[in-house]
Amino acid sequence: MAIIIDGAKLAQEIRTEIKNEVKKLIINNKRAPGLAVIQIGADPASTIYVRNKIKACAEVGVESFGFTLQNTATEQEVLSLISDLNADSRIDGILCQLPLPVHIDQNKIIFAIAPDKDVDGFHPYNVGLLSMGNPNALVACTPQGCIKMLKAYGIPTRGKRAVVVGRSNIVGRPMALLLLGLDCTVTITHSHTPAEDLPAICREADILVAATGKAGLITPEFVNSDQVILDVGISRTTNGKIVGDVDFTAVEPIVKAITPVPGGVGPVTIAMLLKNTLASYRRRMAD
Numbered sequence: 001m002a003i004i005i006d007g008a009k010l011a012q013e014i015r016t017e018i019k020n021e022v023k024k025l026i027i028n029n030k031r032a033p034g035l036a037v038i039q040i041g042a043d044p045a046s047t048i049y050v051r052n053k054i055k056a057c058a059e060v061g062v063e064s065f066g067f068t069l070q071n072t073a074t075e076q077e078v079l080s081l082i083s084d085l086n087a088d089s090r091i092d093g094i095l096c097q098l099p100l101p102v103h104i105d106q107n108k109i110i111f112a113i114a115p116d117k118d119v120d121g122f123h124p125y126n127v128g129l130l131s132m133g134n135p136n137a138l139v140a141c142t143p144q145g146c147i148k149m150l151k152a153y154g155i156p157t158r159g160k161r162a163v164v165v166g167r168s169n170i171v172g173r174p175m176a177l178l179l180l181g182l183d184c185t186v187t188i189t190h191s192h193t194p195a196e197d198l199p200a201i202c203r204e205a206d207i208l209v210a211a212t213g214k215a216g217l218i219t220p221e222f223v224n225s226d227q228v229i230l231d232v233g234i235s236r237t238t239n240g241k242i243v244g245d246v247d248f249t250a251v252e253p254i255v256k257a258i259t260p261v262p263g264g265v266g267p268v269t270i271a272m273l274l275k276n277t278l279a280s281y282r283r284r285m286a287d
């Protein structure tokens with residue numbers, strides 16, 4: 001039986017810490033940290049993510065500023081909103097919920113957000129700092145949350161073998177850089193890794209991070225009994241159930257530790273968004 005890495009509990013602990021810090025700010029007559037959340041269009045999954053982020057802000061006392069734009073909004077309208085938010089002194093973090101409608105260039109939007117308000121950690125400036133191992137980077141929330149889980153459960157990283165399945169800018173790549181920064185020997189696999197090679201590569205891992213969105217990709221032949229698995233994937237089955245990339249029922253009895261889906265990486269991701277917003281606030285107030 002594996003240790004179940006309880007993301008929901010860890011996230012609650014982090015939120016409580018943040019809530020206490022924000023309370024102290026308010027007692028000292030400081031303004032609350034502010035997070036701007038932009039949603040373009042009405043993608044149902046995005047609507048749920050945005051709602052959860054705004055709810056999490058309210059719970060800890062971070063002021064949220066929601067902006068919902070029509071699916072037909074032009075790129076210029078979005079850029080103009082971001083420019084206003086960059087200049088707005090009440091706002092410490094700006095996030096634009098992805099995916100964007102196809103007529104909007106995602107890179108243009110990411111590049112337009114001021115790096116010091118880039119609480120998603122997607123701006124090339126922050127990605128550059130991360131790749132240099134610079135601690136001042138605002139780091140993407142999901143991989144940062146994964147590291148938080150490893151640390152909270154005392155899972156060693158130095159000299160360990162880590163395999164990351166998936167190479168997106170949002171999860172896989174920053175995840176690999178963070179593990180590298182913690183002295184892991186890191187392998188990144190992706191959709192062009194020959195499928196017949198993948199199980200053996202994954203089996204070598206002390207830490208396996210699955211971030212593909214392919215439900216049930218990771219089966220017993222991908223794992224070993226000393227392995228810690230962080231399952232980032234989120235897929236909805238035909239009967240509406242949320243599942244990860246790992247065939248949890250088959251794999252959990254074999255490995256040392258594993259995150260469940262739901263209740264694993266997801267809640268910690270949102271907690272890291274709040275943490276980044278507070279960090280960004282503190283830097284701004286210290287200027």
Ligand code: NAD
Binds near residue numbers: 232
């Ligand atoms: P993405 O589609 O941008 O990237 C998926 C990656 O998986 C790609 O790099 C691709 O090469 C790789 N891949 C796909 N099929 C593969 C296969 N068969 N073998 C090996 N590699 C394969 O997705 P993303 O934004 O990185 O998100 C990945 C998953 O994580 C999704 O399910 C997403 O919903 C989920 N996610 C969860 C959270 C969270 O908070 N828990 C946050 C972000 C993303």
